[in-house]
Amino acid sequence: MDKSKTKKTESFASIFGDDYSASPPDKKEGAIELKLEQLVPFQNHPFKLYEGERFNEMIESIKNYGVIVPIVVRKKGLKYEILSGHNRANAAKEAGLETIPTVIKEGLTEEEAILIVTETNLMQRSFTDLVHSERATVIATRHNAMKNQGVRTDLLNEIERLSKASSGLISTSRPMGEKLKSDENLAKEFGVSPRNVSRYLRIYKLKDPLKQLVDEGKIAMRAGVDLSYLSAENQEMIEAIVSEDTFKVDMKKASIIRNYEEEGKLNWKTAKSIITGEALRDPNKQKLVKIQPKIISKYFSPSQEIKTIEKIIEKALEMYFQKQQESINLCEEEEGDEIGG
Missing domain, CATH: 3.90.1530.10 (Conserved hypothetical protein from pyrococcus furiosus pfu- 392566-001, ParB domain)
Incomplete structure (x- = not known):
């Protein structure tokens, strides 16, 4: 040598x-x-x-x-x-x-x-x-x-x-x-x-702007791990979307984003829908309905138990929809009589 x-x-x-x-x-x-x-x-x-x-x-x-x-x-x-x-x-x-x-x-x-x-x-x-x-x-x-x-x-x-x-x-x-x-x-x-x-070895591979967002808590550390596998171009896109409206990225969102890139479906529109949560919403999920306190106080006394109130409301709804159905059936019978006459 x-x-x-x-x-x-x-x-x-x-x-x-x-x-x-x-x-x-x-x-x-x-x-x-x-x-x-x-x-x-x-x-x-x-x-x-x-x-x-x-x-x-x-x-x-x-x-x-x-x-x-x-x-x-x-x-x-x-x-x-x-x-x-x-x-x-x-x-x-x-x-x-x-x-x-x-x-x-x-x-x-x-x-x-x-x-x-x-x-x-x-x-x-x-x-x-x-x-x-x-x-x-x-x-x-x-x-x-x-x-x-x-x-x-x-x-x-x-x-x-x-x-x-x-x-x-x-x-x-x-x-x-x-x-x-x-x-x-x-x-x-x-x-x-x-x-x-x-x-941490994966976090090191993130682009600097995304590292900053991890430090600020806008991107969870383990979410940053998934994002580190994205291309440099897509990392820049994610940083722009997160910074645009101060959105946060958790593990679930990051995992979906990574899968979208692997499937060739990641673009600005799909990335933003994931980060904003729009893509995660279930269209079939029943919306939560709250009854206003003033309505409860109008029909029930403060001494009544919640279970009792729930049963009464359930019974009232059954009666309401039963009457609705009876009205529909009656209308259909009347229409049939008119056509037959």
């Missing part, structure tokens, strides 16, 4: 330097100052950014102490794409800084880049605090790493070590070597069932 063609594997520590030491170093080894205007966020960044009190606290901290932990970026055209440090970069701008300490990484694959984005975000928050789309990203990214353990497994192990050493952060993760064994261990790590691991 030509060693010159072998990709050099760097440890995650070399990416982050001493970011997670208990006491900040005076010198940020390997970091350079980049202008904030040169930075762009990670494309389709899958995690919600800080806001409110938490974000304001970060701004105040940066005003007082500066940005201690360098952000991590990679070159993206004429700009630098942030892999780790979106909140720090945003807070630095609000704090009035023009530059920020940065570690630039080169030669990362897309899988390695999203791995850095995902794992560093997971260090800062509990898995249970994440919305469905964020959980799906975490599980799918880790699942991909499990399938290809030869790709930067040293990064995974170093992330685990650094997350435990991180000041003020408590890692709930198991050793990375264990978690790479099977989906069952992945499920145990995040406190979900193996079946839910499979569901």
Whole structure:
């Protein structure tokens, strides 16, 4: 094998330097100052950014102490794409800084880049605090790493070590070597069932607008699983219909939609009739009739039991329809006499 063609594997520590030491170093080894205007966020960044009190606290901290932990970026055209440090970069701008300490990484694959984005975000928050789309990203990214353990497994192990050493952060993760064994261990790590691991892997395949609707509760999570099998075009159509009148999609509707696509019958008209519930209505279903309280009080006393009232109403209806039938029969007899005469 030509060693010159072998990709050099760097440890995650070399990416982050001493970011997670208990006491900040005076010198940020390997970091350079980049202008904030040169930075762009990670494309389709899958995690919600800080806001409110938490974000304001970060701004105040940066005003007082500066940005201690360098952000991590990679070159993206004429700009630098942030892999780790979106909140720090945003807070630095609000704090009035023009530059920020940065570690630039080169030669990362897309899988390695999203791995850095995902794992560093997971260090800062509990898995249970994440919305469905964020959980799906975490599980799918880790699942991909499990399938290809030869790709930067040293990064995974170093992330685990650094997350435990991180000041003020408590890692709930198991050793990375264990978690790479099977989906069952992945499920145990995040406190979900193996079946839910499979569901989150399907949610990850949804188009971003539909993921947003799952997060908002307009599409049930298990309904999202069925919708993930739709073509990209039909997913966009479903999102447009749901957003049009803020309809909701439950498991039953999603299952029918999926079946319609498989049968080649899914279009705007059929999809909307399913989502609005029109296609689910039984034309033969008896409508529920309610008797107004003022009618009940007109003919019955408050002391009468409901069963007694029901029997009286039933008897009255029998007498009514019996008289109706007698009237019809009488009319038919009179018409017959006229014809015969």
